[in-house]
Amino acid sequence: MSGPRSDKPDPDEFEQIAALYRPLTRGAPEALSLLDDAAVIPQRPGFDLVITKDALVAGVHFLPDDPLGLVARKLLRVNLSDLAAKGAEPYGYFLATAWPESHDWPARQAFAEGLRVDGGAFDLILLGGDTVSTPGPLTLSVTMLGWAPAGGMIRRGAAKLGDRVLVSGTIGDGGLGLRAAQGALADPTGELADRYRLPRPRLDLREALRAGASAAADVSDGLIADAGHVAKASDLGLRLDLDRLPLSEPAAAWLQAQPDRAKALLWLASAGDDYEIVCAAPQVLPGFTQVGEITASGLEVVAGGQPVDAGAGGWRHA
Template structure:
């Protein structure tokens, strides 16, 4: 990161870096006010989610800041997708440490511009401040869902099917690949960690078919557990049914303890796939990988080849 050649005025930053990200949305008021004005939308509920990233915790020092910004937007989009909500606009707060000059700030804004245009999300407001460090950014994303149709974690019922939308464990392996601890010759794993793909393609299907859903950010076991807790039910999760990418399968084949390796993949997080439940008659329409079932009880029972196993920590927890 390079130092700025000259002091950067907050309002100059807003005008040059962030006003273009509004796309001219009237709600943003050209970022000239300290708040946005959001009109109501008859027949819809406003869904609001918020995520933050901190250098050294959520991304590595030296990671390209355009990718950091894109990931920040994408993990919020993943939360909306899990609820069946369409993206609308976002609020941004960034705390810049002294080493971050104009080039770094421009790269961050460029990343937001690229994905804001790709995903149809505009900047509505926010704040930019200085900090002694580390670099910290927070994004609040707004979305719309038809009134009463948000897919919540509390809707699972005994007899439902437990499913997941795609490969699990790539995010956890990707972090290790980015650190040089896992072989990643084509950069696939590091790419999955640095730039996840929110499952926006599932928004309508989840609204129509799912009884409960969450995105896999903390770890498959942990996020399935959030559904179990919110719904007041038990879940049976079969590790041997968990979908894995070719890269994860190659890594798994080299591990001396298959059980421990599978448990790590299922607990690592940062996958941003969707774990959900649906009645049996609706599960087929979703077309996702079946990994278990909803039962009476509480918590997540993890099995491997039919045998019940200790799930371990289950996922990431901030202290």
């Protein structure tokens, strides 16, 4: 069908699916051209299906005026980050969108374009979904599917006493990036704000994780919280040394300028949105920095060589 013109009403649900979403199936037969009520996933011998689900609400998880193409890409990437931490290869996704009336056809096109860009970049198939209307804010839910070698998914709750606690990349950039995006922090290169706006799921670390990690999670709630989730799900404890925190150049410069170094380190390790991976492993793995150890129980955080109080927020949820 032809595209909508300004003198025509917005396309109906079936036209929207045909125009916006069908191209995102990338011709995969299991999506049944989005003409069915269901998708059918054939067996893949030697692999388990790994499934994760995340919901985002405008005004809660992203700013109501964030560009919708970027929101779409972030939606896919936060789910891809979960797959990365599980050592799983991305496969496809189901999408539910609840649209407010204020989001017109061009807004929906921008959203679908973001899905198209990252669907291509990460080799993802749109497998199905549901599009409804809402009197409330834009609400998005993705169920993301990936493949892990049979029995090989890396769990959150399988850390072992004495494992090292490792983290990938650099920590704190997501939190600083949010402040930069809000204009509360200078960010001359734009590096920090970019890091917040568009997470980079660490799918490149899957092999290293599968080869050597006992347990892993992605760093979305903050390093202390997510490392805590690994320890707690494993019925064990955790010691973190924040002086070993891997920092980007702008984060190191920011830390240098803070009056209370321990407090600033605690902030960097509690702010979320890093989308790096924290894991427990007997040995340091390539691409990771050791920041602590798995202990028998409790949460111990050290900064500036002194124990600091991470607070309930760190242990539970940022």
